[in-house]
Amino acid sequence: MVGVLARAHQATQELTPLLGGLVSRFAQQGYPLYLVGGSVRDAALGRLGEDMDFTTPARPQIIKEILEDWAETVWDTGIDYGTVSAAYHGQQVEITTFRSDVYDGDSRNPEVTYGDSLEGDLVRRDFRVNAMAIELAPDGQHRFHDPLGGLQDLAAGVLDTPAAPELSFHDDPLRMLRAARFASQLEFRVAPRVRAAMADMAGEIRRITVERVQVELDKLMCGQRPEAGLDLLCESGIAEHIFPEIPALAMETDEHAQHKDVYAHSLQVLRQAIDQEEDGPDLVLRWAALLHDIGKPDTREFTDGRVSFHHHEVVGAKLARKRLRALKYPKAVIQDVGQLVYLHMRFHGFGEGQWTDSAVRRYVTDAGDLLPRLHKLVRADCTTRNPRKAARLQRTYDHLEERIAHIAAQEDLARVRPDLDGNAIMEILGLEPGPQVGKAWTFLKELRLEEGPLEREEAIARLRAWWQEQKG
Missing domain, CATH: 1.10.110.30 (Hydrophobic Seed Protein)
Incomplete structure (x- = not known):
């Protein structure tokens, strides 16, 4: 516990050159300033970030005046709740007047009342590890306050x-x-x-x-x-x-038709997806990994002592989009997570060595910008304890990625488009803008996916032949 406290003091001392002017200004006005809450917790854990929380008995208007004399930018959007924020040399600070709130019991919106003691402010906080404070002194002799035993909880985790x-x-x-x-x-x-x-x-x-x-x-x-x-x-x-779809994954296993614990499997896939991250947490990948099998409870069937989950990826994609929409996620997140859930079984539809050029093009085209995430998701979805099966699946996916790279070196797989655009289609077929142009474009897109790039004359000939069939 001594080491935890020492880390907190060390982190606070390192802030003195940056925050010394702010602490001095509060002291000149006769008010103490305390680093508080999660900031103290994180300092003790050696992970203090660039956003810091403070508390003080000074009222919001006084806080604002002091910050305006010190900071580069000040905003008071939270002043009705006693909070004023500022930025100084890349550091964001949020200072809140001591609070002693009263809750109505119906919502989580408190009746904001200001307190008169640090202890009263700390006792209203959510957890004891967030109820510690460090009183900052202009001379650097900072004082630690822990009336509720938060440091002991922190040391014990x-x-x-x-x-x-x-x-x-x-x-x-x-x-x-x-x-x-x-x-x-x-x-x-x-x-x-x-x-x-x-x-x-x-x-x-x-x-x-x-x-x-x-x-x-x-x-x-x-x-x-x-x-x-x-x-x-x-x-x-x-x-x-x-999010009821998550606990629903913990399906009871029929004694005659054993299958994996889908909930435990999903958490393992989530962990294995996290292990592949390269630049910090990837929220879309993590949600897709957790939700990739949420269609299984609704698609489980028992036939001749065997269990199946036909088209669970289709059902799962719909469920994922519906729940994320209900939680008001951004449209892009909803679409990306849903598409990854929808595509995660595509790889398993082909056996080893059975990927045609056409199948590779469709896989890449349907994934689009999500392809790197899809690679990680599919690899993470291998949780078998059979080392031979696991090695075979990974080897097969290695082969698919090699095929993608090989075809991409010959074609622009990132932008698979018809060999003729809409203007060319209208000129060749003598059409005005309308549904027929869209149908012709779709035909050429499918042709491009099936056969790869065509010479312009070949594409024109195939388009005219298709158009004759449509008119006939």
Whole structure:
């Protein structure tokens, strides 16, 4: 625990050259300034970022005046809640007046009231690891405040609430999602009483807007161990209220028709997809990996002692789009995740060495910009414990990627288009703009996918032959 505290102090000392002027300005006005909450937690973990949270007894208008004298940019969009933000030399700071809020029990919107003590401000926070503060001093002799034992929780890797979790979650049910998010981000375990309260109060999450749910889910999914957060949401019953398709993956296995635990398989695919990331968390890839089999519960059939999930990728893509739409995800995310779910079985439709040039072109064209992610998803979807089968699947996909590279070296696979554009089609066939031009374009696109690039004269001849058949 001493080492954790030392890291926090070291991180704070390193901020002195940057924040010294701000601390001095508060001191000159007679107000202390405290680094607080997640910023102290992250400093103790050695991961303090560029966004920092502070608290002070000074009222918002005074905070704003001090910041305007110090910072390069100041914005007060949160001033009604006691918060003023600023940017200085690339560092973003958010300063909030001591709070002592009262919740109405129906929404998560508190009646904002200002407090008069640091301890009163800390006790209203979500978890004890977020209820620590460092009092910043102009002379660098900073003072650590931990009235609720947050440092001990931090050292033990435990998430617990300052007061009874039932009271905390009743005030703000979003804190239950934050518990799952921190389980993912910090890799902490949740205290038994917190876990029990989450299970008892799971339905309270319906008080939270879908926009806030989406933000927390994304932070969870981009954490170090999203599977830990997802397990907590499913085991507590909260997932049933916000994303029921995920716990539905834990299907009971028929004793006569064994199949993989789809929920456990999906979490393993998610982990294996994460292991392939190159530039930090890829939210689209992670969601696609988790949801790639969500169509299986609705498509499971038992025939002659065997289980099948025919067209689960088609059903799954629809379910993924519907749920992400309900959670108000951006259209691009909805489309990309849905398309990856839809395409993830395409590879398995071909045996080893059975990929024609036409099939390769269609695979690349249908994936489009998603092709690198599709490669990772398909490889991650191999969770067999049979080493020979696993090696064969990876070898087959290696072969497919080699085929893609070979054909791409000969053709522009990234932009497979007809050999003749719309203007040329209208000129050759004597057409005006309309549906017939679109049909001709589609014919040429299919021809291009099947046979590859054609010389212009050959393309014109094939187009005219097709047009004669249409008129006949």
